[in-house]
Amino acid sequence: MALDDIYKETILDHYKNPRNKRELPGAVVTCTKNNPLCGDEITVAANLEDGKLLEVAFEGAGCSISQSSASMMTESVGGKTVGDAMSLAADVRGMLAGEVEPDEDVFGDLVALKGVVKYPIRIKCAVLAWDVLQEAVSDGGAASGGAAH
């Protein structure tokens, strides 16, 4: 195992220059969760229309894996239907469990998270944003979750 298995350029780029990290006033759905293991905290806010995620933003603090995963997620699910976003979330989880070989065309930057599979304790960090998104849209409205784990 080498350090660049986990800290790929893409991950460091999203960590240092997070995309869509902002408040989303008037968001239709929002949810916050934390990972008590390391104190990562992520809030995801999204605007939904006709079952489609129009705009997805996040706020939070934590390690590079949790925050870059959130950043990449907002880019990859924006514009998708809730169904497609949840399907991608399932595939990301599958990739992190070592069970899904990512299709680079579908995954885009998210492929960079593949290396986390070798670091089991960090998988929770990578999954956190996806858990928050899932809870936000499954409630279909304002929700505030508790601890993710």
Added chain:
Amino acid sequence: MAVTERRAGSIDVESVRADFPILGRTPHGKKLVYLDSANTSQKPRQVIDTVSEYYREHNANLYRAVYELAEEATAMFETARLKLAAFIGAPDPTTVVFNRGTTESINLVANGWGRRFLKEGDEVLLTDMEHHSNIVPWQLVANATGAVLRYLPLTEEGSLDLTNLESLITERTKVLAVTGQSNVLGTLPPLKELASAAHAVGAVVVVDGAQLVPHNPVDVVDLGIDFLTISGHKMLGPTASGGLYGRRELLDAMDPFLGGGEMIMEVFPDHSTYKEPPHKFEAGTMNIAQEIGLAAAIDYLESLGMDAVREHEKQLTAYAIGRLEDAGAVVHGPKDVEVRGGAVSFWYRDIHPHDLAQVLDQEGVCVRASHHCAQILMRHLGVPATTRASFYVYNTTEDVDALVDALARAEAVFA
């Protein structure tokens, strides 16, 4: 058993290191730099061999069996009790209860003493730097009894703020439960002063000794405390070894915690009578091999001398604080090594502790990155987590240098 030679008042670290087989590991091709002894310590071959020999030569269950093996196992187990009692200055070995360590011990006191004697409105005084294992058992008991939890605050530096002690220790205070040495900050609270203030109002003093006992000479009589918890795995012993010291009058008066075989005198359909302490608190098959291994760990520590252990860690801690601060790290907790032990938590250049620990791991450096089961303290410090390096008898200044070098590597990745 072979013991390590030592020079008076100091530790011969190279010969100590030779006793720890695991230090020969080379994670990621690097020399192992183990800086997580506050989490669990490594084990010398004397402990490993003792446990192995017990299973190879003496294994049997305690007390009841009438054959040679069982008599040997029982004698070894009870000898371990004598050793642990002597190690903490307890004159009466029946005041030492064996169990899995601090978490189980605090649960024992909270349930056995707390549920029996706490009433609605009584207060349990904790501090803002307690480990969750010295908070949650009291919360559970407070919920059941109507007792109220109070917390001694901390100073900016991370010592206990005793300026309002008199308003917090009152006639309502029935228990003071305090750490002997903070697992995050290394802070050594003034136990004698606290015990005396608590006893002045008739409160019982419980000391979480998980970090205190492995690193300092301890004498329960001199400290004047009522209960002390001991985690064997943090003091070179096997996991799930250790126990509880309790003043005999208190052990006699309180209820058992776990019920089962071996802790009873007679069992009737609707009630039972119990053995005398310590057996009243030792239900079921005990952690025999572990406590026998702990006795070997105590022999090892005593061969070094606990004064020398403390001195060694003071020197390492002072060196580490200096080097970390020079490298740009913010070190939490008191800086004066006279009032702190060798658990050094720090924040380094806004690199998240998890990321930092991951990079350090690649360099063979093992540290802990977490809230250290002290979320109340993390809120006080205003951080989600810290990186913690902690030292023991086998650590050297070269280990500290390796840590600081690895920090530079992390900075290169995340800058």
